[in-house]
Amino acid sequence: MKLWGGRFTKETNQLVHNFNASLSFDQKFYEEDIAGSIAHVAMLAKQGILSEEDKEAITAGLNGICDDIKSGSLVIDEEHEDIHSFVEAHLTERIGEAGKRLHTGRSRNDQVALDMKLYTRKEVLEMDALLKHLLQSLLSIMKENTDTIMPGFTHLQKAQPITLAHHMGAYFEMFKRDRSRLHDIYGRMNYCPLGAGALAGTTYPLDREYTASLLDFYGPTLNSMDSVSDRDYLIEFSSAMSIIMMHLSRFCEEIIIWNSNEYQFIEIDDSYSTGSSIMPQKKNPDIAELVRGKTGRVYGSLISLLTTMKGLSLAYNKDMQEDKEFVFDAIDTTKGCIVLFNGMLDTLTFRKDKMRASAEGGFTNATDAADYLVNHGVAFRDAHGIVGQLVLYCIDKNISLGEMTLEEYKAISPVFEEDIYDAISMETCVSKRNTIGAPGQEAMAKVIEINEKYLAES
Ligand code: ARG
Numbered sequence: 001m002k003l004w005g006g007r008f009t010k011e012t013n014q015l016v017h018n019f020n021a022s023l024s025f026d027q028k029f030y031e032e033d034i035a036g037s038i039a040h041v042a043m044l045a046k047q048g049i050l051s052e053e054d055k056e057a058i059t060a061g062l063n064g065i066c067d068d069i070k071s072g073s074l075v076i077d078e079e080h081e082d083i084h085s086f087v088e089a090h091l092t093e094r095i096g097e098a099g100k101r102l103h104t105g106r107s108r109n110d111q112v113a114l115d116m117k118l119y120t121r122k123e124v125l126e127m128d129a130l131l132k133h134l135l136q137s138l139l140s141i142m143k144e145n146t147d148t149i150m151p152g153f154t155h156l157q158k159a160q161p162i163t164l165a166h167h168m169g170a171y172f173e174m175f176k177r178d179r180s181r182l183h184d185i186y187g188r189m190n191y192c193p194l195g196a197g198a199l200a201g202t203t204y205p206l207d208r209e210y211t212a213s214l215l216d217f218y219g220p221t222l223n224s225m226d227s228v229s230d231r232d233y234l235i236e237f238s239s240a241m242s243i244i245m246m247h248l249s250r251f252c253e254e255i256i257i258w259n260s261n262e263y264q265f266i267e268i269d270d271s272y273s274t275g276s277s278i279m280p281q282k283k284n285p286d287i288a289e290l291v292r293g294k295t296g297r298v299y300g301s302l303i304s305l306l307t308t309m310k311g312l313s314l315a316y317n318k319d320m321q322e323d324k325e326f327v328f329d330a331i332d333t334t335k336g337c338i339v340l341f342n343g344m345l346d347t348l349t350f351r352k353d354k355m356r357a358s359a360e361g362g363f364t365n366a367t368d369a370a371d372y373l374v375n376h377g378v379a380f381r382d383a384h385g386i387v388g389q390l391v392l393y394c395i396d397k398n399i400s401l402g403e404m405t406l407e408e409y410k411a412i413s414p415v416f417e418e419d420i421y422d423a424i425s426m427e428t429c430v431s432k433r434n435t436i437g438a439p440g441q442e443a444m445a446k447v448i449e450i451n452e453k454y455l456a457e458s
Contacts, residue, residue: 003085003108017081020318025325026083027076031084033111034066040106040194049105049204050180054098055400061095062087064301083115084108103149105206107198109228109316114194116323118215118283120237123331130338131175131244132455137345138172139451141165146444150265150355151364156257158362161429164350165448166439171352172451174247181240189233192217199315223313234327235309238302241334245295248341252288255344259285264354269347272340285336287344291337301330356426363391363423365401368432372423376415386413 002012012020038059045055065087068074080086092099111410115365118447145164192212195201201224208220221227258265270286275283304326310317373383389412394401401424409416434440436447 002081003088003103013444019301020081021152022080022082022321022324023076023080023086024027025328026115027086028114028324028328029115029119030069030076030083030087032115032122033087034062036111036114036118036215036249037087037102038062040104042214043207044104044204045213046210047205047207049206050086050101057098058091058102061091061099064094065090075184082108083098084111097356104284105202105204106194107196107228109198110193110196110224110280112321113228113230114192114215117189117193117233118333120233120327121186123335124182124189124237125245125333126188127331127338128179129334130342131179131182132458134338134342134345135172135175135451137174137181137342137453138168139448141168141350141453142444142448143344145350145352146441146448148350148352148355149359149430151359151362152439158358158364160367161359161364161426162439163430163441163444164355165354165444169444169447169451171251172249176246176454177238177453178247181243182237185233185236185240188236190218191221192219193221193227193230195220196224199225199228200274208224209290229312229315229317229320231305231309231323234323235302235305238298238305238327238330240300241242241330242302242421243297245291245298245337248337249292249295252292255288255348256285256292260287263358264351265358266351267349269349270342272344272347287340291341293335294333298330301326322373327456359426360400360402363365363401365426365429366391368424368429369401369420372420378413378415429449 041050041055041058044050046054050058052390065074074090076083076086080089085266088102091327124174138162142165148164149161150164150167150224151158152160180217192208192215195208210221212218222228239332255266255268257263257270268283268288270283272287272288273283276284291300291311305323308322312319369381370383370387373386374380378386390401390404390409393408393412394404402421405419406416406420409420430439432439433441
């Protein structure tokens, strides 16, 4: 069934139909389309625009269609232009005349704007729940590893000793910001476009506040032209998803490096690894690589959507139909990646011995050796130079700073005493760094407590 055949004298060219149709992808929100229609007819009846009997018949018919699609007894075929036409055609087929009254005071422009918002709103909440699970996993790793020494890197070169709790804590903050971005988007988008009509409202006495409240919106949108042509929330959501994927890709990159034969900081569980068809010894981090790779796909959605919306005059233009496939794909991709990442993280093993040995081997305590000299009256610039000499000496002898004898220390600077060994131990290097946000155990305990409270409250 076509919703607009009246003024046409010719059949639509088949290629035009195919090109114009959106049913293949907008069927994804059939439940939202039906929920929106049920709220719409409830409002029409309350306002006396539709009889109670028609409302009852339409509501029952729509619920039946929803159940039948869900159970598979009603198959969404490609003959219709979009999900709106499909539902209306089946409704009229099932309940007769009353079905034709469903679209009173509504246009597909405000209808599709509503459907997409309802769908996106639900997905924003689902994504938030997945991120919360990830944060819970991270926090439990943090709690167990406030003493697990590992090297911290800059330029992918060993820099200073940190703890595994501290490293995981960095990702905790990133994903926490991602959740906060989702909350912001929800707050800004949660206004109902239904009742905006094609672009200029309607002449019927609609109660837009009522439909907005039935559908759990904060209220109705305030400009009917903006209502049907606003896709900002999809752009914002794509942007938030791009940032989530960027964060996941950084985490995946580290997991790939840490899982490599050279590092061996972690071992990805067999259930989350894959093998090679030719090299029997291989165990590859494909999941982490795929998540990293899929990041580009989600960025693509953001750029495509921004480009689609660029320069569009008010109000609705058919270009906007292109908002769906990108966003659906980005949502499915991002959710899938978070789920797989969660599973991989929950099952991998941290090789604490390897992490510690690596921290000890890379002069990560050199800054602390310089600080020791400063604490004994040497100017920092001179201290930096002296420790540089110590490092050179150690490289030449293939030993660590902790393995030098006191005589060797004193030969380079007489300021060094027996307590240098304690000052540059991995434990001291970490536990002395206790400004909030630093890896020291006292600081970490405070951060863990703050983040535990955050998870309990949101
Ligand atoms: N399939 C369309 C879309 O996704 C529905 C709105 C159609 N409106 C119109 N004026 N042709 O945007």
